[in-house]
Amino acid sequence: MTKRNTALKSSVPPARPKRLPRYTSYPTALEFGPLDAGTHDKWLKTLPICEPVSLYFHIPFCEKLCWFCGCFTTISNKYDPVEKFLETLKQEIRQTAVKTGRLHVSHIHFGGGSPSMLKPDDFLSLMDVVAECYNLDHVNEFAIEIDPRTVDRDKINAYAKAGVNRVSLGIQDFNENTQQSINRIQPVSLIERVMTDFKDAGITKINFDLVYGLPYQTVETISQTIEQTLKFNPGRIALFGYAHVPHIKKHQALVGKHKLPEQKERQAQFDHASDMLRASGYRAIGLDHFALPDDHLFVTYDARELKRNFQGYTEDRADTLLGFGPSAISSLPDGYAQNVPMIKDYMDKISSGQSAVVRGLSIVADDKMFRDIISTLMCYFEVNPTEIAAKHNIAYDFSREISDLEKLVHAGFMMCDQGLYKITPAGKPFLRAIATVFDQYFDQSTDIIERCIHESEG
Ligand SMILES: C[S@@+](CC[C@H](N)C(=O)[O-])C[C@H]1O[C@@H](n2cnc3c(N)ncnc32)[C@H](O)[C@@H]1O
Ligand code: SF4
Numbered sequence: 115m116t117k118r119n120t121a122l123k124s125s126v127p128p129a130r131p132k133r134l135p136r137y138t139s140y141p142t143a144l145e146f147g148p149l150d151a152g153t154h155d156k157w158l159k160t161l162p163i164c165e166p167v168s169l170y171f172h173i174p175f176c177e178k179l180c181w182f183c184g185c186f187t188t189i190s191n192k193y194d195p196v197e198k199f200l201e202t203l204k205q206e207i208r209q210t211a212v213k214t215g216r217l218h219v220s221h222i223h224f225g226g227g228s229p230s231m232l233k234p235d236d237f238l239s240l241m242d243v244v245a246e247c248y249n250l251d252h253v254n255e256f257a258i259e260i261d262p263r264t265v266d267r268d269k270i271n272a273y274a275k276a277g278v279n280r281v282s283l284g285i286q287d288f289n290e291n292t293q294q295s296i297n298r299i300q301p302v303s304l305i306e307r308v309m310t311d312f313k314d315a316g317i318t319k320i321n322f323d324l325v326y327g328l329p330y331q332t333v334e335t336i337s338q339t340i341e342q343t344l345k346f347n348p349g350r351i352a353l354f355g356y357a358h359v360p361h362i363k364k365h366q367a368l369v370g371k372h373k374l375p376e377q378k379e380r381q382a383q384f385d386h387a388s389d390m391l392r393a394s395g396y397r398a399i400g401l402d403h404f405a406l407p408d409d410h411l412f413v414t415y416d417a418r419e420l421k422r423n424f425q426g427y428t429e430d431r432a433d434t435l436l437g438f439g440p441s442a443i444s445s446l447p448d449g450y451a452q453n454v455p456m457i458k459d460y461m462d463k464i465s466s467g468q469s470a471v472v473r474g475l476s477i478v479a480d481d482k483m484f485r486d487i488i489s490t491l492m493c494y495f496e497v498n499p500t501e502i503a504a505k506h507n508i509a510y511d512f513s514r515e516i517s518d519l520e521k522l523v524h525a526g527f528m529m530c531d532q533g534l535y536k537i538t539p540a541g542k543p544f545l546r547a548i549a550t551v552f553d554q555y556f557d558q559s560t561d562i563i564e565r566c567i568h569e570s571e572g
Contacts, residue, residue, distance in 0.1 A: 118199075133357075133359070133419070134546040134547055134550060134565075135549075135550070135553070135556075136546065137422060137488050137489070137492050137546065137549050137553075138422055138423060138424045138425075138426065139422075139443070139445060139450060139485075139486045140399065140415065140484060140485040140489065140493050140553070141424070141426065141450075141475055141481060141485075141553075141554075141555050142176070142483070142553075142555075143188060143450070143452065145448060145472040145475055145555045146452055146474050146475050147473065147474075148472065149449075149451055149452075149472065149473055149474030149475070149476075150470060151468065151469035153476065154444075154451040154469060154503075155213055155447045155476075156448075157447075157448040157449060157451070158210065158211050158213040158214050158525070159214070160198070160448075161214050161215075161217065161434055161446070161447075163215050163217065164218075165217075165238075165432070165433065165434065166217070166218040166219060166220035166221070166252070166432050167214075167217050167220075167248075167432050167434040167435065167436055168219065168220060168221035168222070168223070168249065168423075168430050168432045168434070168436070169219055169220070169221070169222050169223070169244065169435075169436050169438070170223045170224075170424070170425075170435055170436070170437045170438065170442055170443075171222075171223070171224045171225070171240075171438050171439055171442070172185050172186065172223065172225055172226060172227065172437065172438065172439030172440060172441055172442040172453075172552070173224060173225070173227045173228065173229040173231065173232065173439065174186055174188055174199075174225070174226060174227040174439060174440050174441065174457055175187065175188055175189075175190050175195070175196050175199070175228065175231050176188070176189055176190075176226070176227055176228045176231065176261065176264075177189070177190070177191065177228070177231060177238055177261075177263075177264055178263075178297070178298075179297065179365055180286075180296050180297055181295075181296050181297045181298075181365050181366060181368040181369045182286075182296040182325065182328060182356060182358075182366060182369050183363065183365070183366075183372070184357050184359065184363055184366075184440040184553045185226065185227060186226075186227070186440065186455055187188075187226055187227040187228070188227075188345050188457060190314055191235070192376065194454060195457075196231060196232065196236075197236065198461070199457060199461065200220065200232070200236055200239075200240055202460070202461045202464045202465060203240065203438060203439055204240060204243045205464050205465070206439070206470060207243055207244060207438055208243065208247060208249050209464070209469070210436065210438070211247035211248065212245075212421060214436070215233070216247065216248060216249055217248055217249065218248075218249045218251070218252060219248045219250050219252075219253055219254075220252065220255075220430065220432050220458060221252050221253065221254060221255050221257075221259045221428075221430040221432060222244075222250075222253055222255070222256040222257070223258075223425055223528065224257070224258040224259060224423065225259045226259060228259070228260075228261040228264055228520055228552070229259055230258070230259075230260045230264045230265040230269060230519065231261075231264055231271075232267050232268075234268045234271070234272035235272070237272050237273070237276065238272050238275065241276045241277075242299065244492040250277070253277060253278060254429075254430075254477075255280055255410075255429070255430070256276070256277050256278045256279050256280065257278070257279075257280040257282065257321075258278050258280075258281055258282070259281075259282045259323075259397050260282065260283050260284065260285065260308075261283050261284050262283050262284065262285070262300055262304055262308045263300055263304065264348060265308055265311075266311075267311050267315075270311045270312055270315045270317070271315055273315070273317060274315040274316055274317055277551050278317060279317060279319055280317075280319040280320075280321065281312060281317055281319070281320055281321065282306070282321040282322075282323055282352075283308065283309075283320065283321065283322055283323065284323050284479045285300075285305065285322045285323055285324055285326060285343070286298060286323065286325045286328070287324065287325060287328060287331060287335070287336075287339050288302060288338065288339045288342045288343075289330060289335045289338065289339060290337065291329075291330040292328050292329060292330045292331055295328065295329035295330055295369060295372045296328060296329070296369060296464070297309065298326050299373065302342060304555065305346065306346075306444065309346055314462065317351055319350075319365050319409075320346075320348045320349060320350075321348060321349070321350040321351065321352060322343055322346070322348040322350075322351045322352070323352050323354065324339065324340075324343065324352065324354070324387075325353075325354050325355075325356050326352060326353060326354075326355060326375075326380060326383040326384055326387065327356035327358075327374065327375050327380040327383065328354050328356050328358065328372060328374075328375075329369060329371070329372030329373065329374060330372065332373060332375075332379070332383070333379075333382050333386045336383045336386060336387050337387075337390065339387075340387050340390045340391065341390075344390075344391075344394050344404075345428065348570070349405065349406050349409040350403065350404070350405045350406070350409050350411055351391065351396065351403070351404040351405075351407065352402055352403055352404075352426060353384065353387055353388070353391075353403075353404065354402055354404050355380060355384065355402070356369065356380075358374060358375075362365075363407060366419070381543055382439060383541060385462065388404070391404045392404075395407065397415070399410055399411060399412070399415050399427055399493075399505075400420070400422070400426075400427050400428070400492055400493050401545055401546070403426060403427045410429050411427060411428075411429055413429075414429035415493070418494070420494070421489060421491040422489050422492050422493060423435060424437075424443055424445075425447070427493065433447055434446050434447065437452075438453075439450075439453065439455065439460070440453055440454060440455050440456065440457050440459075440460040440470070441453060441454075444471075448476055449474055449475050449476035449477045450474045450475050450477070451471045451473075451474035452471065452473040452474055453470040453471055453472070454470050454472045475569040479506065479508060480508065480510070480554070482506060482551070483506040483508050483510065484500060484554055485554050486502050486505070486506065487499050487502050487552045488549050488552050488553065490502065491537075491545070491548065491549050492545065492549055495536065495537040495545065496534060496535060496536040496537065497534070497535055498526040498533045498534040499512050499516075499533075499535075499537070499552070500512065500533055501533065501534075514558070515551050515552055516568065517561040518551045519535050519551060521561075521562055521563055522535075522548060522551075522562060522563070522566075523535075524539065525541075525563050525566075525571045526538060526540050526541070527540055527541030527544055527563075527566060528541055528548070541555075541566075544566035544567075547562070547565045548562075548566070549567040550562075550565060
């Protein structure tokens, strides 16, 4: 069995990675290389017509820049570029559907950027094109990411009319100093109004996105934000650690001007928030999610059907995700394919009838097995690698991986019961580092214990 860790074979050790992957996919997007559109087209044309797929639409526009933002987005005070972009997006949807046929859809997700920037009629007209190209008769979940500052009653009514049944509200933090430091002011009264409008429109599945590790956040301010959050009773909460990467996202230097909480303080903020949420009936799910018992994520978790995708944790069971829009990633049975990130390049390619795919990776049987292993660890904090290999019909020699797991057992970060390796409470903060044990593309030259303790989780 050939290992794909080229780093191990190289005579020059590669630079040690600064950040650990979040494993929203495996192999991660860091491993993507040039991918020709012909390969992607072949993957699309061989999708089984009877299998449902998920659709992701990336809307790369926001009205105002949040200085902490790590997403692919562009600031536009004018609506003209958004209108032009939407026409191109419709063209991409039609071009792709010619290759896939009119597949059934189980999940739809609008992300960005801020999909809530779209005018109600534009959103509905986009959905008309989606419905013309794909069969939307059995959509389980239709979710959209909302910047509460850009949504109003007319937009919310349009979402309800289109069938949206879940919204993620970008809350981040209720603390005023923190909001100012990230250039994102949104008072509690705004969230109250938006929550009421969604409920009035019959959209009751609400997620809150919260962020810890931002300027001026302390355990005390986080407690206040969680207390305020609990009053709104969202079914699902994502509690993200602030990823500070000013070398990639230059505007984050404006956040870096303030003092950022150290790693120990960040962990204390997360632990405290997690304790408060769990004491109030939420269940912790994976790395950073919390759900109430009546939320479907909780049910999926219990049924051991939870999966990881580019949006984080999901109940979506489709094997194929088709991504549309600049930077969007598609996950297909044969591999990953990512669209060009710049809006102009995307528009040029699609308008001239070409595919927007530029990067990606074809995946082999070993990758699928390791994806299953890493996803199980990321979702359930435990894994039996041999059992998963047997499920994939692969006779794999895990001696290197087991030797690392045994070191983790010795350090008290894991325990082992008849081949099942479980992460202990002491090891939970190192979930991402522990998952790297199975990442065949990750530079394994640093000792696993050192990796746990020293690698940043940004
Ligand atoms: C695309 S945004 C959501 C929609 C909308 N644009 C908004 O901000 O309300 C998705 C979420 O990613 C999270 N996020 C963005 N940048 C981040 C960063 N640098 N570190 C951690 N989380 C981040 C925020 O919680 C944000 O709400
Ligand atoms: S956090 Fe959301 S609203 Fe703010 S710039 Fe990023 S994508 Fe736009």
